Amino acid sequence: MGRPPCCDKLGMKKGPWTPEEDIILVSYIQERGAGNWRSVPTNTGLLRCSKSCRLRWTNYLRPGIKRGNFTDHEEKMIIHLQALLGNRWAAIASYLPQRTDNDIKNYWNTHLKKKLKKLQTGLDGHDHHNDQDGFSGDSLDQPISKGQWERRLQTDIHMAKQALSEALSINKPSIISTSATTSHDLHLQALKPSINIGNYNINDNPITSTRPHQASTYASNTDNIAKLLENWMKNSPKVSTHQTNADQTNADQINSFNNNNKGGTTTNRGCSMSTSSEGAHSAATMPDQAFDSLFSFNSSPSDVSQSMSVDENNANFTADQTSCLFQDESKPNLEGQVPLTLLEKWLCDDAALHAHEDLMNMSFENGADLF
DNA sequence: AATCCTTTCAACCGCTCGACT
DNA sequence: AAGTCGAGCGGTTGAAAGGAT
Numbered sequence: 001m002g003r004p005p006c007c008d009k010l011g012m013k014k015g016p017w018t019p020e021e022d023i024i025l026v027s028y029i030q031e032r033g034a035g036n037w038r039s040v041p042t043n044t045g046l047l048r049c050s051k052s053c054r055l056r057w058t059n060y061l062r063p064g065i066k067r068g069n070f071t072d073h074e075e076k077m078i079i080h081l082q083a084l085l086g087n088r089w090a091a092i093a094s095y096l097p098q099r100t101d102n103d104i105k106n107y108w109n110t111h112l113k114k115k116l117k118k119l120q121t122g123l124d125g126h127d128h129h130n131d132q133d134g135f136s137g138d139s140l141d142q143p144i145s146k147g148q149w150e151r152r153l154q155t156d157i158h159m160a161k162q163a164l165s166e167a168l169s170i171n172k173p174s175i176i177s178t179s180a181t182t183s184h185d186l187h188l189q190a191l192k193p194s195i196n197i198g199n200y201n202i203n204d205n206p207i208t209s210t211r212p213h214q215a216s217t218y219a220s221n222t223d224n225i226a227k228l229l230e231n232w233m234k235n236s237p238k239v240s241t242h243q244t245n246a247d248q249t250n251a252d253q254i255n256s257f258n259n260n261n262k263g264g265t266t267t268n269r270g271c272s273m274s275t276s277s278e279g280a281h282s283a284a285t286m287p288d289q290a291f292d293s294l295f296s297f298n299s300s301p302s303d304v305s306q307s308m309s310v311d312e313n314n315a316n317f318t319a320d321q322t323s324c325l326f327q328d329e330s331k332p333n334l335e336g337q338v339p340l341t342l343l344e345k346w347l348c349d350d351a352a353l354h355a356h357e358d359l360m361n362m363s364f365e366n367g368a369d370l371f
Numbered sequence: 372a373a374t375c376c377t378t379t380c381a382a383c384c385g386c387t388c389g390a391c392t
Numbered sequence: 393a394a395g396t397c398g399a400g401c402g403g404t405t406g407a408a409a410g411g412a413t
Contacts, residue, residue: 038398102402
């Protein structure tokens with residue numbers, strides 16, 4: 001008998017969130033910032049447990065969430081990171097700041113597992129040493145000692161650092177070395193382009209990007225909320241009966257944003273990137289105070305830790321991010337390993353394709369800052 | 372048109388971890 | 393040192409949507 005679920009307390013509501021609840025939550029977080037989730041239900045009057053509020057915020061309402069189809073590049077990054085980190089979705093999501101761990105996890109389970117399985121069965125019909133699942137995320141069952149794993153990790157970190165260092169060397173513009181001799185080398189090299197996540201994302205900006213796949217159909221979460229509110233406003237004109245005065249104000253602001261954002265959506269989507277700073281950024285271009293008010297959240301520490309810290313102005317990874325990339329402690333990759341052979345090639349092809357371009361877009365000064 | 376099957380994804384559950392006392 | 397509590401993570405579930413028959 002474990003602890004009873006927190007949602008069992010006090011007849012908490014479960015199931016899908018309503019637009020009204022979303023608005024209340026967004027309003028509250030706008031006012032107080034994300035964090036201290038325990039106090040959220042009491043302070044907002046939401047009949048939701050703190051956990052549910054946090055989840056709703058982090059997985060759906062939080063600014064900077066990209067929804068919709070994953071790009072080819074994202075897909076490959078997930079595959080690669082999954083191979084490196086295992087099913088550590090939060091860690092993987094930290095390299096794809098616009099995606100939530102839940103999204104990535106879902107995408108892995110619904111799309112990528114199948115895709116890889118297909119690929120794998122196509123590759124080797126005879127090597128079934130792993131398990132019935134081919135190389136599903138849960139397939140790695142060969143034992144590995146902690147010591148072994150730690151040594152491997154150390155080597156990985158060292159090699160990755162070295163690789164990144166080389167990649168950023170102005171004298172070596174070609175960051176994918178042709179001297180990779182081991183699967184290990186290939187693996188790390190293929191990771192290199194993902195180091196440029198921030199850069200990559202920024203380069204989705206139509207102004208600077210030349211990538212073919214950036215015609216984004218993604219809606220930022222502001223779009224989500226806007227759409228949601230649009231419907232809600234149509235269906236439910238009685239905002240004030242559900243909310244406090246403050247909430248009413250915020251609802252008005254949201255509505256105001258919604259209307260104004262119709263003109264601004266193109267711009268935002270054009271950027272194809274909605275970071276947590278999107279609000280502030282967009283507010284600068286949108287005169288309406290409502291938008292500014294609602295979406296320029298004050299980043300709480302938890303926000304900062306969860307959201308990307310890409311500097312949109314210089315479009316570069318910060319040193320912290322890079323060190324984070326390598327400091328991220330990894331647990332033994334006992335599960336979710338994918339045999340890396342032709343799959344690697346597949347991934348590396350893409351990596352090589354984008355690597356040079358990414359590097360070119362990264363200023364050397366900032367690259368130097370990484371170390 | 373009706374039914375069944377599959378896919379998707381938001382949300383929940385249970386567990387672990389770290390901070391605090 | 394031990395206990396408590398909140399936050400976060402990964403696995404799983406189930407409703408809804410879409411597709412096949």
